[in-house]
Amino acid sequence: MRVLVTGGNGQLGTEVVREFGRLGHEVLAPLPEEMDFLDPDGLAARVAALQADWIINCAAYTQVDRAEDESGQAFTINRDSAGRLAETAAKTGARMLHVSTDFVFDGKQTRPYREDDEPGPLSVYGCSKWEGDRAVLAALPGAIVLRTAWVYGVHGHNFVKTMLRIAGEGKPLRVVDDQVGTPTWTADIVQAMVALVDAAASGVFHFTAAGETSWCGFARAILAEADRLGFEVKTRTVEAIPTSEYPTPATRPHYSVLDTHKIRPWLASPIPSWRDSLINMLKELQACADCW
Numbered sequence: 034m035r036v037l038v039t040g041g042n043g044q045l046g047t048e049v050v051r052e053f054g055r056l057g058h059e060v061l062a063p064l065p066e067e068m069d070f071l072d073p074d075g076l077a078a079r080v081a082a083l084q085a086d087w088i089i090n091c092a093a094y095t096q097v098d099r100a101e102d103e104s105g106q107a108f109t110i111n112r113d114s115a116g117r118l119a120e121t122a123a124k125t126g127a128r129m130l131h132v133s134t135d136f137v138f139d140g141k142q143t144r145p146y147r148e149d150d151e152p153g154p155l156s157v158y159g160c161s162k163w164e165g166d167r168a169v170l171a172a173l174p175g176a177i178v179l180r181t182a183w184v185y186g187v188h189g190h191n192f193v194k195t196m197l198r199i200a201g202e203g204k205p206l207r208v209v210d211d212q213v214g215t216p217t218w219t220a221d222i223v224q225a226m227v228a229l230v231d232a233a234a235s236g237v238f239h240f241t242a243a244g245e246t247s248w249c250g251f252a253r254a255i256l257a258e259a260d261r262l263g264f265e266v267k268t269r270t271v272e273a274i275p276t277s278e279y280p281t282p283a284t285r286p287h288y289s290v291l292d293t294h295k296i297r298p299w300l301a302s303p304i305p306s307w308r309d310s311l312i313n314m315l316k317e318l319q320a321c322a323d324c325w
């Protein structure tokens with residue numbers, strides 16, 4: 034199969050390119066400058082010319098706080114270009130998997146969010162992604178919209194690497210304890226993508242690791258597991274603070290756990306717990322000199 038991966042140099046996209054290549058697919062992963070999501074018309078023309086069987090859209094404007102000041106760019110990339118990709122797929126007969134986020138929800142629920150729960154984004158980023166989901170499904174009703182959350186992996190910048198860096202320098206850590214979600218490893222997301230693509234699924238799916246924690250709980254687990262694996266960890270404690278003590282330009286949901294019941298029957302194996310996946314990611318990071 035000819036698979037176009039947009040955002041193929043991002044933290045998730047890098048993993049997607051690697052896995053679909055390993056599975057023997059012909060993978061096309063143009064650099065952002067070759068396929069600019071700030072130019073939806075140019076993007077559509079370039080994508081049509083590539084004649085892909087599948088488009089996996091991992092490109093996104095992901096700077097959640099900066100988006101509050103750059104809403105034009107966020108909406109162009111996350112809504113307009115995502116929608117144009119889907120329109121192009123509809124014209125060329127390609128299938129499409131579009132990646133979305135838990136930040137489409139307002140976090141007021143006390144049970145995990147299902148695919149049919151009404152979104153209510155709190156930030157520009159969340160709004161732009163939610164409108165992107167709708168634009169994709171309007172143009173290509175058979176598309177897959179895969180919502181995930183709290184993504185980390187060995188490639189790119191993320192919370193795990195930030196915690197390891199700070200703990201390695203022995204600096205104090207104060208981390209919010211009243212935002213609850215599910216840390217999710219890129220390698221697990223890619224396995225879910227492969228399963229959905231192989232089965233030619235369609236519609237909205239939620240996928241995260243199993244379980245839930247706060248950012249503070251996640252930070253404590255990172256330090257504990259990294260220490261056990263032999264990383265240099267000089268900071269021993271993480272102070273739990275409320276969101277009010279760590280103000281950010283964008284408002285984040287207090288609770289954004291995603292319900293994964295719908296996707297489970299499609300998967301080849303049970304969903305791992307977030308802590309087991311964290312350990313596996315740390316082992317991979319330890320073995321990868323180029324990943325820092």
Ligand SMILES: NC(=O)c1ccc[n+]([C@@H]2O[C@H](COP(=O)([O-])OP(=O)(O)OC[C@H]3O[C@@H](n4cnc5c(N)ncnc54)[C@H](OP(=O)(O)O)[C@@H]3O)[C@@H](O)[C@H]2O)c1
Binds near residue numbers: 064070093
């Ligand atoms: N990170 C999370 O915690 C999280 C949580 C839930 C869902 N998601 C979703 O997961 C998907 C992948 O996110 P990620 O974590 O892998 O983010 P990422 O590392 O920031 O990757 C985003 C990708 O989009 C590309 N991109 C940005 N602006 C572009 C433009 N104008 N034209 C073309 N490409 C452009 C980036 O290229 P450059 O790096 O060269 O700019 C990068 O390859 C996104 O849909 C995101 O909304 C992420």
